[in-house]
Amino acid sequence: EIVMTQSPATLSVSPGERATLSCRASQSVSSNLAWYQQKPGQAPRLLIYGASTRATGIPARFSGSGSGTEFTLTISSLQSEDFAVYYCQQYNNWPTFGQGTKVEIK
Amino acid sequence: QITLKESGPTLVKPTQTLTLTCTFSGFSLSTSGVGVGWIRQPPGKALEWLALIYWDDDKRYSPSLKSRLTITKDTSKNQVVLTMTNMDPVDTATYYCAHSPRGDGSIDYWGQGTLVTVSS
Numbered sequence: 001e002i003v004m005t006q007s008p009a010t011l012s013v014s015p016g017e018r019a020t021l022s023c024r025a026s027q028s029v030s031s032n033l034a035w036y037q038q039k040p041g042q043a044p045r046l047l048i049y050g051a052s053t054r055a056t057g058i059p060a061r062f063s064g065s066g067s068g069t070e071f072t073l074t075i076s077s078l079q080s081e082d083f084a085v086y087y088c089q090q091y092n093n094w095p096t097f098g099q100g101t102k103v104e105i106k
Numbered sequence: 107q108i109t110l111k112e113s114g115p116t117l118v119k120p121t122q123t124l125t126l127t128c129t130f131s132g133f134s135l136s137t138s139g140v141g142v143g144w145i146r147q148p149p150g151k152a153l154e155w156l157a158l159i160y161w162d163d164d165k166r167y168s169p170s171l172k173s174r175l176t177i178t179k180d181t182s183k184n185q186v187v188l189t190m191t192n193m194d195p196v197d198t199a200t201y202y203c204a205h206s207p208r209g210d211g212s213i214d215y216w217g218q219g220t221l222v223t224v225s226s
Binding site: 001032034036043044045046049055056087089091094095096097098099100 | 166202217218
């Protein structure tokens with residue numbers, strides 16, 4: 001099973017600032033990686049798939065990059081609605097999630 | 107518009123079998139490439155994939171839970187059913203069903219989730 005490791009566990013950012021979230025795979029997953037946003041009491045929402053393709057309706061301030069074992073989700077200018085937990089997920093083999101990064105208000 | 111909704115018991119006793127039903131609309135599980143899966147999330151913890159069923163009835167299971175899980179589909183009813191045997195308090199979680207448009211485990215639509223508590 002591929003282990004996904006996200007860092008940091010918590011990221012404190014001021015509104016309007018840039019946030020950079022990392023995700024590392026224990027072995028190569030090619031570009032078979034997705035990012036999800038989850039707010040309290042809600043189901044996750046797909047942000048990025050194929051490592052860098054934004055899902056339908058996702059604002060351009062969200063961008064994904066990377067391939068192989070190292071991936072990044074960047075939120076260019078944090079809005080109030082972006083404070084949430086973010087999960088990466090690989091689907092190159094049996095799908096597995098990272099443990100999440102909580103983006104909180106600084 | 108794709109929607110999915112989970113249904114089933116909110117409370118089960120240890121050792122019992124859990125049966126959850128996902129009822130969906132807006133797509134057909136007979137369409138090539140499509141999959142429907144189950145994911146769970148213990149309170150305050152991360153997400154965990156459980157099982158995935160494909161349009162052609164191929165099935166995949168979490169390696170660590172495979173012996174306890176069965177996933178089936180009823181295409182005519184637009185339903186997918188997950189059974190999990192020998193429930194334990196550590197299985198307490200919100201259980202989600204989800205649509206995988208390419209059947210590869212990436213998810214574009216999620217159900218609202220249903221909280222299942224395992225307690226005597």
